[in-house]
Amino acid sequence: MIVFQDDPDAIFLAIVDEALAHTREVHLVRYQERYRPTRAERRELEAAYRDLFPELVPLFTRRELVRVIDRLRRASRDERRRYALTDYHWLVLYSCLQLYCDLHNDGATGEQVGPYEIERIDVGALVDRFFFDTDFLLGTTLLSAEEAAPGRLGVTRQASKIAARLRPEAKDLRMRAVVSTGENEGSGASARRVPASGYVGPYPLREREAGGEEDE
Numbered sequence: 001m002i003v004f005q006d007d008p009d010a011i012f013l014a015i016v017d018e019a020l021a022h023t024r025e026v027h028l029v030r031y032q033e034r035y036r037p038t039r040a041e042r043r044e045l046e047a048a049y050r051d052l053f054p055e056l057v058p059l060f061t062r063r064e065l066v067r068v069i070d071r072l073r074r075a076s077r078d079e080r081r082r083y084a085l086t087d088y089h090w091l092v093l094y095s096c097l098q099l100y101c102d103l104h105n106d107g108a109t110g111e112q113v114g115p116y117e118i119e120r121i122d123v124g125a126l127v128d129r130f131f132f133d134t135d136f137l138l139g140t141t142l143l144s145a146e147e148a149a150p151g152r153l154g155v156t157r158q159a160s161k162i163a164a165r166l167r168p169e170a171k172d173l174r175m176r177a178v179v180s181t182g183e184n185e186g187s188g189a190s191a192r193r194v195p196a197s198g199y200v201g202p203y204p205l206r207e208r209e210a211g212g213e214e215d216e
Helices: 010-029 039-052 062-077 087-105 123-130 140-148 157-163 207-211
Strands: 082-084 116-121 176-178 198-203
Touching (some): 010 039
Parallel strands (some): 116 198
């Protein structure tokens, strides 16, 4: 499982899996594994990638992005280990969630998300709850701030490299396995009972819907 700021519930994990799978299969690969796309089809794939993910194009080729998404899906489904991501991973996950949730809310993907039927997904609320920060989005603002106060911002090396539009090295894409202490990594606000399947309405759930009673 991926270590998020707040412990994820099953609904959020379903959204993550669908977002990664949708991005991979619909927008980056499209064709079955044994099919060899024509040159024109490959050009179309590359053009679609540039149009949909301009923030990722300087950092990854389309095929490299597919491999990163595959690793994220494996990590998110691994129930035995917990993985800490780097800012390159967080940027990819953010981009996939943003695209998928926008399409979902526009009705382009239907309401079914894994075993759940979800009306609208508030992607901003997801990022606020589950992401540790969004330093990977700061771009030139981060570069200017680092120039004004070198070494004093407390951002990761990967966030600075993303701001400078530098491609990741192998160590920048290395997920770190973390030891579970048996306690929640985050605040635990989302580690509440949720239905195993079926209709859940909009997401994130309100406190009464998710936990059955209001917080004291």
